[in-house]
Amino acid sequence: MKQTGLKGYVDWNGEMWLADSEEKDGFSSIWKVKQVLHKEQSEFQEVSVIETVGFGRALVLDGIIQTTERDAYIYNEMITHVPLATHPQPKTVCIIGGGDCGAAREVVKYPTVERVDMVEIDPKVVEVSRKYLPAVAGEGEPDPRIRFVYDDGAAFIRAHKDEYDVIIVDSSDPVGPAAVLFEEPFYRDVYAALKPDGLMVCQSESPVFYPHILKRVRDTLQSMYPVVRTYLATVPTYPGGIWSFTLASKQADPLQTQPDRLRDQDTKYVNRDIFRSCFVLPNDVRKIVQTG
Numbered sequence: 001m002k003q004t005g006l007k008g009y010v011d012w013n014g015e016m017w018l019a020d021s022e023e024k025d026g027f028s029s030i031w032k033v034k035q036v037l038h039k040e041q042s043e044f045q046e047v048s049v050i051e052t053v054g055f056g057r058a059l060v061l062d063g064i065i066q067t068t069e070r071d072a073y074i075y076n077e078m079i080t081h082v083p084l085a086t087h088p089q090p091k092t093v094c095i096i097g098g099g100d101c102g103a104a105r106e107v108v109k110y111p112t113v114e115r116v117d118m119v120e121i122d123p124k125v126v127e128v129s130r131k132y133l134p135a136v137a138g139e140g141e142p143d144p145r146i147r148f149v150y151d152d153g154a155a156f157i158r159a160h161k162d163e164y165d166v167i168i169v170d171s172s173d174p175v176g177p178a179a180v181l182f183e184e185p186f187y188r189d190v191y192a193a194l195k196p197d198g199l200m201v202c203q204s205e206s207p208v209f210y211p212h213i214l215k216r217v218r219d220t221l222q223s224m225y226p227v228v229r230t231y232l233a234t235v236p237t238y239p240g241g242i243w244s245f246t247l248a249s250k251q252a253d254p255l256q257t258q259p260d261r262l263r264d265q266d267t268k269y270v271n272r273d274i275f276r277s278c279f280v281l282p283n284d285v286r287k288i289v290q291t292g
Contacts, residue, residue: 008063009033018050020064020239027209029239031055031065037132042124049132055237057133059100061125067100068237072136075243076102077270078233078278083166083201083247084110085262085275086254090165091115094193096153098170099125101137107168108143109263119149119156158189165195169202184220191224199249204230208240211288218289221248229254230289231278244285255279
């Protein structure tokens with residue numbers, strides 16, 4: 001293999017491949033690349049968009065695939081519809097991260113939502129996603145309820161108290177600028193930014209490769225909220241295929257919620273049966289999230 005000068009990209013027998021950084025237990029995924037559609041160095045990271053052979057266009061940050069056209073809808077629907085269907089009347093929503101705009105696109109499917117603050121530290125991620133990934137970000141002008149805020153998510157949420165019905169932490173892996181989004185001080189600021197009946201959800205990593213992160217997130221949130229529920233989805237793009245999300249609520253419990261408010265008329269993955277079943281954890285994941 002020959003290095004190409006782009007992070008993670010190699011030339012293998014005259015073909016370009018993207019090799020994700022090595023995961024735990026020596027696992028690494030490798031993607032055959034048709035072409036690099038865009039590449040630039042932003043203030044924060046290398047931002048690129050590639051055309052893969054099997055998964056369509058993909059957003060890549062510092063050589064790591066973040067989302068692909070083929071299955072982005074699974075992640076984006078699960079991180080948004082589950083909390084929004086759980087809250088009885090979501091009006092104000094904050095998304096921390098989510099620069100590919102896919103989560104925001106799902107949130108505005110709910111007619112009760114009046115405002116979405118999408119807080120992304122790197123404006124280049126939003127710009128590139130809207131230009132090259134319309135299948136994820138949506139076509140045309142964004143819904144007017146979406147307010148783009150280019151700021152550090154942790155600093156932004158610290159400055160807001162008792163303001164949001166739902167906060168969605170759509171962060172990348174806990175390295176670099178995103179590392180603080182997995183720590184207790186940030187979660188306490190999120191709690192303070194929620195209204196008395198508010199709830200939050202975060203992606204809590206792969207239970208296959210990062211069970212310790214899932215465990216830490218779950219334990220931290222259980223020290224603050226009366227209701228904490230972990231749920232799963234299958235996202236083929238992500239290492240291990242199985243991905244976890246953890247919802248923490250001041251009042252509403254998804255297990256006690258009839259998902260009648262779920263806006264699944266135009267979803268591709270989530271439906272009312274998925275809403276009910278995603279909280280049923282296999283024994284190995286149950287063992288991870290047990291406390292004590």
